[in-house]
Amino acid sequence: MSTAPHLSEQAKETLPTHVAIIMDGNGRWAKARHLPRVEGHRNGVESVRAIVRAAGEVGVKYLTLYAFSVENWNRPKDEVDTLMKYLARFLKNEIGELNKNNVRLEAIGQIYRLPEFVQAQLKKTKAALAKNNGLTLILALSYGGRTELIEAIRSIGDKIKDGKLDPAEINEQLISQHLYTSNYPDPDLLIRTSGEMRLSNFLLWQISYAELVITPTLWPDFRKPQFFAALEEYTRRHRRFGLV
Numbered sequence: 001m002s003t004a005p006h007l008s009e010q011a012k013e014t015l016p017t018h019v020a021i022i023m024d025g026n027g028r029w030a031k032a033r034h035l036p037r038v039e040g041h042r043n044g045v046e047s048v049r050a051i052v053r054a055a056g057e058v059g060v061k062y063l064t065l066y067a068f069s070v071e072n073w074n075r076p077k078d079e080v081d082t083l084m085k086y087l088a089r090f091l092k093n094e095i096g097e098l099n100k101n102n103v104r105l106e107a108i109g110q111i112y113r114l115p116e117f118v119q120a121q122l123k124k125t126k127a128a129l130a131k132n133n134g135l136t137l138i139l140a141l142s143y144g145g146r147t148e149l150i151e152a153i154r155s156i157g158d159k160i161k162d163g164k165l166d167p168a169e170i171n172e173q174l175i176s177q178h179l180y181t182s183n184y185p186d187p188d189l190l191i192r193t194s195g196e197m198r199l200s201n202f203l204l205w206q207i208s209y210a211e212l213v214i215t216p217t218l219w220p221d222f223r224k225p226q227f228f229a230a231l232e233e234y235t236r237r238h239r240r241f242g243l244v
Contacts, residue, residue: 011231015059018060018189020187021191051227062187070142084115091122092125095129107122145201181203
């Protein structure tokens with residue numbers, strides 16, 4: 001008889017405050033089963049539910065999921081439309097589950113590019129979960145790391161132009177304050193599923209010192225055991241931040 005996955009005491013003591021995940025492999029999961037790509041996305045939602053629950057259980061404070069990139073707008077329209085419907089449905093249907101688990105919801109990216117029905121549901125869901133103080137779930141939606149940096153530079157440039165900022169004041173802290181993630185700590189751990197060895201334009205500034213865990217598991221198969229395995233791997237790392 002199999003036993004439920006559990007974390008070692010050492011892993012519990014060195015738990016990352018912020019975990020970010022590049023959720024990759026939905027299409028390949030579906031293709032391997034001779035199913036439409038949308039079936040991979042639908043099963044991927046089950047993994048989101050499982051990982052949000054597991055992260056909250058063990059005490060992770062922030063979980064950022066790369067849900068939809070700025071590049072994803074270039075996918076076939078039918079697939080994008082389906083993804084948007086799944087997103088709105090997830091935001092509506094998960095309110096009870098997220099509330100039960102004391103999860104607060106935030107979103108980063110060019111939210112204004114999302115369909116109005118998605119924006120409206122996102123606003124409702126965030127409001128319904130606003131009083132929770134457990135895990136903060138951050139959905140990266142219509143997000144791109146380079147786009148984020150461009151917008152931050154433009155904002156800083158406007159302040160310099162208006163005489164509100166001296167260029168000599170620009171430092172790491174100031175740049176961080178102008179990013180979408182200004183209210184959250186940088187990720188300690190970045191997980192990428194499906195075995196791909198790239199960052200895909202995700203949190204380029206914020207993950208400068210994050211530990212990277214790449215797993216061959218495709219996202220629809222990534223559940224609590226795989227998540228705990230990544231946390232255990234994080235525990236074995238020695239984070240030096242450029243020091244000896």
